[in-house]
Amino acid sequence: MSNVEIFGQLEIPNTLAAGPGPGNTDPRVLQRFAAAGMADHMQADVLRGMIEAKQMLRAIMGTSNIYTYGVAGTGWSGLDVMFSAVQPGDKVVVFVNGTFSGIDGLTVRMKAATAEELAANPMDPQPASVTIVNVPHGQSVTGEIVEKALAEHKPKWAAMAHWETGSGRINDLRGFSDACEKHGAMGLVDAVSSLGVENFAIDDFPGVHGWASCPQKGICCLPLTYAPVSFTDRYIETLRQTGTRTFVHHPILEARHWGIVDGKDVEKGTYHRTHSAYAVSAFHEALRITLQQTVAERAKQYAYHEAALRDAVTAMGCKVTSNMTSLVVLNLPEGLAGREQELVQTCRSKGFGIWPTLSEPVQVRIGILNLLNRAAVTEIVERFAAELSAMGANIDIETVRAGLERHYQTAVAAE
Numbered sequence: 480m481s482n483v484e485i486f487g488q489l490e491i492p493n494t495l496a497a498g499p500g501p502g503n504t505d506p507r508v509l510q511r512f513a514a515a516g517m518a519d520h521m522q523a524d525v526l527r528g529m530i531e532a533k534q535m536l537r538a539i540m541g542t543s544n545i546y547t548y549g550v551a552g553t554g555w556s557g558l559d560v561m562f563s564a565v566q567p568g569d570k571v572v573v574f575v576n577g578t579f580s581g582i583d584g585l586t587v588r589m590k591a592a593t594a595e596e597l598a599a600n601p602m603d604p605q606p607a608s609v610t611i612v613n614v615p616h617g618q619s620v621t622g623e624i625v626e627k628a629l630a631e632h633k634p635k636w637a638a639m640a641h642w643e644t645g646s647g648r649i650n651d652l653r654g655f656s657d658a659c660e661k662h663g664a665m666g667l668v669d670a671v672s673s674l675g676v677e678n679f680a681i682d683d684f685p686g687v688h689g690w691a692s693c694p695q696k697g698i699c700c701l702p703l704t705y706a707p708v709s710f711t712d713r714y715i716e717t718l719r720q721t722g723t724r725t726f727v728h729h730p731i732l733e734a735r736h737w738g739i740v741d742g743k744d745v746e747k748g749t750y751h752r753t754h755s756a757y758a759v760s761a762f763h764e765a766l767r768i769t770l771q772q773t774v775a776e777r778a779k780q781y782a783y784h785e786a787a788l789r790d791a792v793t794a795m796g797c798k799v800t801s802n803m804t805s806l807v808v809l810n811l812p813e814g815l816a817g818r819e820q821e822l823v824q825t826c827r828s829k830g831f832g833i834w835p836t837l838s839e840p841v842q843v844r845i846g847i848l849n850l851l852n853r854a855a856v857t858e859i860v861e862r863f864a865a866e867l868s869a870m871g872a873n874i875d876i877e878t879v880r881a882g883l884e885r886h887y888q889t890a891v892a893a894e
């Protein structure tokens with residue numbers, strides 16, 4: 480018998496999740512999570528919920544791809560499914576401009592490495608067939624950069640993050656898709672940060688054949704649920720020919736439980752793994768909320784509130800280097816440079832959940848996922864200003880407040 484202490488019940492406080500993710504889960508999502516009955520993964524309403532979720536996901540992603548569904552887990556789970564088609568020895572070009580695309584690059588290197596290449600450096604393989612194109616932190620991957628690399632290397636696959644959350648930069652999806660089409664590469668896109676935040680339809684980007692996102696950012700569904708993925712027929716056909724060494728994350732097999740069998744929608748899913756009725760209910764509700772609000776309206780709201788936050792931190796003397804609409808990434812005023820970690824730790828200890836960058840250079844990240852109202856943005860601004868002042872920054876809070884007031888006198892721009 481081991482001597483295990485029985486701990487008290489775990490209490491987790493509510494914090495202001497003002498980071499790059501997870502976003503603030505909608506109370507409706509939590510309500511559906513808790514209200515779901517105990518039902519197994521083959522019960523009729525659970526299966527119906529998955530079929531409906533698949534159809535809603537196609538509408539939200541803007542696609543007629545049959546292979547569109549959710550992968551149980553987080554963003555990396557969906558990305559692992561998407562990168563499963565990459566085989567040892569495959570020629571791949573990956574564009575890296577921050578933490579997350581850097582990990583995408585590592586994932587691709589692990590999958591494309593031959594057995595010898597993997598054994599030579601198991602945690603960080605450097606396969607000859609993979610080219611990593613590094614773009615400096617704080618800069619975007621441009622269409623020209625993609626065009627030049629694909630023209631030179633003519634890879635089977637090309638991979639890029641749509642929005643690089645590490646540095647807060649939007650990469651050129653149009654340029655990426657065009658270059659992939661022109662050079663015959665199959666594009667793979669990490670859309671973890673952009674889905675549900677920007678208004679785009681994946682079918683408008685025919686050079687991209689695989690897409691992966693996450694539950695907890697733009698889709699606002701943190702209770703461990705589903706990472707949306709979508710694959711074109713060409714991706715699926717390619718995978719059918721090569722196969723891949725995974726059962727659970729197999730893009731074709733995983734789709735069966737969502738009622739996608741042999742390239743067709745069927746009435747009812749077949750067993751792949753034990754899905755949770757709670758997760759299905761929560762995810763289903765998150766998708767309903769997105770469709771009710773519409774992706775277009777949400778995208779407008781993000782742009783509107785991000786502009787307010789950006790102006791306010793700029794008025795505090797910070798320099799914003801990001802261009803995503805769910806997140807500002809900033810340098811502190813000169814006198815506070817080097818104290819980013821200290822500031823973030825102090826805020827976090829008070830339940831104000833902002834973040835540093837996770838790779839160099841150290842910057843501060845403040846996000847507004849599902850915080851699309853004046854009160855929430857004002858609270859973020861006030862709390863951030865108070866902590867900066869406490870560290871010695873010289874902030875004219877009345878000027879900051881007047882700027883916010885002016886911003887919120889202007890309505891969200893009409894279409």
Ligand SMILES: *Cc1c(COP(=O)(O)O)cnc(C)c1O
Pocket residue numbers: 500553554555556579580640642643644645669670671672693694695
């Ligand atoms: C958050 C994020 C990920 C990882 O998602 P998890 O849900 O933490 O697994 C991957 N890529 C990008 C671009 C992200 O923003």
